[in-house]
Every structure is written in structure tokens, then in C-alpha cells.
Amino acid sequence: MFDLTVSDLVARIIVLVVAFTVHEFAHAYTADRFGDPTPRSMGRLTLNPLAHLDPLGSLLLIVAGFGWAKPVLVNPAILERRHPAAMMLVALAGPASNLLLAILAAIPYQLGLVAMSAPGALFPSPFQLLQAFVFINLLLMLFNLLPIFPLDGEKILTYFLPPSGKAFMETIRPYGSLILLATIFLLPRLGIDVLGYLVWEPMQAIYRILMG
Numbered sequence: 001m002f003d004l005t006v007s008d009l010v011a012r013i014i015v016l017v018v019a020f021t022v023h024e025f026a027h028a029y030t031a032d033r034f035g036d037p038t039p040r041s042m043g044r045l046t047l048n049p050l051a052h053l054d055p056l057g058s059l060l061l062i063v064a065g066f067g068w069a070k071p072v073l074v075n076p077a078i079l080e081r082r083h084p085a086a087m088m089l090v091a092l093a094g095p096a097s098n099l100l101l102a103i104l105a106a107i108p109y110q111l112g113l114v115a116m117s118a119p120g121a122l123f124p125s126p127f128q129l130l131q132a133f134v135f136i137n138l139l140l141m142l143f144n145l146l147p148i149f150p151l152d153g154e155k156i157l158t159y160f161l162p163p164s165g166k167a168f169m170e171t172i173r174p175y176g177s178l179i180l181l182a183t184i185f186l187l188p189r190l191g192i193d194v195l196g197y198l199v200w201e202p203m204q205a206i207y208r209i210l211m212g
Helices: 006-033 055-064 076-082 086-110 126-144 152-160 163-190 194-211
Strands: none
Touching (some): 006 126, 152 163, 163 194
């Protein structure tokens, strides 16, 4: 996982700049369309990567396969007044944008415009770059769909729950970061591979469909 070549690093850096930027812009754009001025006022309604990238989260994605960008802040009260599903749709927009990017990246390969080729010593081959683009965008989509605060999946799931379920999610929300860390680092040591079942295996299945 940490045994990366220079071309691997270059490919991952290019992909994360695009994937994180589009993901966060999608959140900001959707909130703006629902009338929430918060993302625009904070300079997040832009495709400038500098507005969205988090240094530590970006580094972890490059070397460890998971990471994060700066979260887009929104005003739930404004969104809920506009539409009951607005908050859920704002959350869904980020993962949906990553799925769209993965599909778009696979099209040149599916059309035979990019052939399988070995990576270069310093720069990724077109095929290697497409591989990384599909892989990382699928990873970001599925990881962010986990129903654990502060990930997008928590807001998406909460919208569809009955009142008792919403109350339960509200109760555990303050512990979301600890639950997420336990899911990533502790549970696999106990033989409970949540990420394997909910992220890695679905990602590999979708990857085979797009790039098989």
C-alpha cells in the first residue's frame, strides 16, 4: 500500500486534485441551488482546488488509500425550509459526482481509445491514469456513503429513517469520528472487516464493470 512508484504518486496526485475538488464543489453547488448562500460566501462555489483540499486528508489518500477534503459548511435550517430532502441531496451530490467521474474516465478505455500499457518511470501512462481515476473516485464514493458522521452517508441514511431512527443517529453523532476511526483501524484487528464488505468489495465489483 505504501510501496508506490513515482508514476503512481503522480497519478494519485492528479486524480485527488480533480476528485476532491469536484466532490466538494458538488456539495457547494447543490446547496447554492437550494438557496443556501453559505458555501458561496465562504468561497467554496469554485473549482479551484486550493479552496477544497485538506493537506493531511490529501496525503493520506495518496499513501493510504483513504482521506478527506475540507468539508463544505451549509445552513441546515435554510435547506430544510427550501425542501425536506435538500440536506440529503446536498450530501448525495458529492458521492454522485465521484461516480460520474469514474464512469466518464472509463469511457475512453471502453471505446478502445486507450490501450493497456505499462507505466512510465516518472509519469503515468494514459491507462495508468485512467485506472487511478476510476479506482480513487469509486473509493471516495463508497467511503463517503458509509453511514457514519461526518461522512455523507450519515445524512443520506438519516433522511430515510423513521423518527426513532433519526433520534438514534442524533444521539451517536457526537461520537461519529471515534466510530469512524474504530471502523478503519480497530474492527479489522478484531476480524470485523466493515470496510472490506462495504467499500473494497463493492469497489472492485464496480471497477470490473467499468474497466473489465
